[in-house]
Amino acid sequence: MERTRGIAEAVSAVRRGELLVLPTDTVYGVGADAFTPAAVQALLDAKGRGRDMPPPVLVGSVRAATALVEDLGTYGQDLIDEFWPGALTLIFRANQNLMWDLGETKGTVAVRMPMHELAVELLKETGPLAVSSANLSGEPAARTAEEAEKMLGDSISVYLDGGRSGHADPSTIVDLTGSVPRLLRVGAIPEDKIRSVVGVLLTDEDEAPEPAELTAAPSAAAESKPSLTKQPAAEPAQPPAEPAEAPTEPPPAPKEAAETTEAPQPKDD
Template sequence: MRIIDSSAQWDEDVRDSIAAEVTQGELIVIPTDTVYGIGCRADDPHAVTRLLAAKGRGHHMPPPVLIADPSDMQRIGTNVTDVAITLAQNFWPGALTLIVQAQPELGWNLGQTHGTVALRMPDLPLMCDLLRVTGPLAVTSANLTGQEPATTITRACEYFGEKVATYIDGGPSGLAIPSTILDVTEETFRPIREGAISLEQIMEVLQG
């Protein structure tokens, strides 16, 4: 277990060493533009199982996936709707998670997703830098199920301890509110969780 101060220690060597850990199936705790997250490679089913176990969550609650670029949504998703594209154009990077139909050949095992995947591009350059090296990461809020999400690295360490290989300390969370989650698998949207972005903001964009 190590703690990396992203403001003082972040460089390509540190980034690549963290990416190597992720490739080996390790869990990491990361800052995002909302709350801290705990994550692993999205395409590693064993790591995803460890991730859910660390959080105390079953496969009936699959984790969302962080991506580095909006174009990743077209690669990971299929039949991506105009609504999804419009919302991504207006709110990514940012605190909006979009549930889309997953490519059938994707082969990820994130849990009981019913053929969908929840995607978000974080508004944090450091994380996008890491994601470009690791590829998409399955990331859920850094807390034990039923507890408050961690807004500091200290709290995240209290939750997970040695279960996590590396903790990236980005300072206190700038926005201590989880992302808004929308199901956009159809040509409309269905709110799953209202968070940092209000439904009024969503409607304003879609109504033009």
């Protein structure tokens, strides 16, 4: 009865556009209706975050996830089959027909289905929730409802206490918005297990551009394709020898060295 009443109160809070704290298989999360912009903004405010750090979305089923994205791409279904429900967050291009505002997502959405019975039961009642770890920005993520309440206090309408969370590691994050999967964060699922499914997996070490190669470095989530091989710069032409006497006509300007360019990277997230 206590469980049923808790879920009912949490669902009511979500429908009123209020915040709740819920247990997951990783750490406790603070959640809001993903389709209520004011609630999502309240979530960011409660954590002390800006719109440049949009929250991921938790879903109660794979079907709910597929409704949020354009498509699963080449690797999405395989990763879902292997690791969902579980501690793997996947970044896709968001369905452009959805009326929501999660922040500055640049047209993408991070989605996860947790392996937690209470969380999934709640998500099937509420629909997709924008959920971020239940802590103030910069503080350790809460592993109990009590830890979450100490940090978030009255900004949360309902605290669902499901006991201590499964483990302290956050979810692993993989970006699937490019042609090759990119590992954005190592978490509860090891890198080698991801590689065993997708084969090729980019990491930050795979792309370490020199300062001269980029005029503006994209965010980690925006880099989704491997860099193309850089062509060597052409040797600059030698300037003409200076004449003994001042010429009547100015000497021709030396040819500029061919600039090295690199194929632009897509700005995804």
